[in-house]
Amino acid sequence: MQPLQFLVPLDALDALGPVIPFVVFGLVVLNILTRFLQHRRHLTQADSDDDDGSLDRWLPHTATNVALVLASFVFLIVEPHGGMVMSILALSVFISDFFEYESRLVEARSKSKALERPTAAIGASVFALLYAGYQGFFYLIEPLWNAIV
Template sequence: MDPAILGPIDAIFSPIIEPILLIGVVINLVTRHLAHRSHIRQNEEEKGSLKHFVFHEISNGVLIVFSLYYMTLHHHGGMVLSLMVLAMILADIFEFEARLVESRGGMEIELPKGSMVGSALVLVYILYIIILPAGPLDQFLTLIPI
C-alpha cells in the first residue's frame, strides 16, 4: 500500500487526477482562444489598453495546482508535467507582454503562438500519460526473463 501524502485528498483525487488534468488543459486552450479574441476586441476599442483575461488566469492557476499535486502521486511524470506547465505559463506571460507592445504600437494583434505550442505539448504529454500509463517499454520488459 502506498502512503497517502495528503490523506483524504489523495482518496478523492488520486483515481481521477489524469482526466482532471486533461480537462484542465483543454479548458486552458479554450480560455486562451477566448483571451485572444478579447484582446483583439480591446485593441479595436482602445489602442494600448489590454487587460488580462480573468478566466484564463484562473485556469492557469488551477492547472499549476493540479500538476503540482500530480507530482506527489507520480514523481517523475509529475515533475515533467509541472515543468511543462510552468514553461507554458511563462510563455503566456511573455506573449501577453508582446500583445501589449503590438497594441501600443498600433499593430495588428497576432496569435500567441509560443504559448499555444506550449499548451499543445502539455496536451500531448497528458494524453501520453493517460494512454500509456505503465510506460511504453513495460510490455517488452515482461517478456525478458530476469
C-alpha cells in the first residue's frame, strides 16, 4: 500500500497519462500568448497613467502560470523523469514571470526608460515549449530516433 494512494487518484491519472503531455504543451502555448497580451497591456498602462503603481497583474496570465505548474506536477506523477524536467521548466517560467513583472514596475516608475520585453520569461517559455513539444509529439520522431539510437 502506497502512502498517497488515498490522496491522489493514481488510477485516474494513469488513464489520463497519454493526454497530459498535450495539456502541458497547450498550457505552454497559452502562457506565451497571454504573456504577449499582458505585455501589450503593460505598455498601454504605462503610457496612459502617471501613477507609479499603474501596472497590474493580468489574471489570465497568472492563471496559465499556475495551471502550467500544476499540470507539470501531475505529469511528474505519471511520468517521473519527463515530469521532473517539465516541472523545473514550468517553475522557471513561473519565477521568471514574477521577477519580470517586478522589473516592469521599476521601469514604469522610472519614466525615463521604455518598458522592455520580458526576455527571461520568453527564454524560459521557449525551453518549456520545446520540451513539452518533445514529450507530447515524440511519437512523430520515434521511428527515426529508434533507427539512430
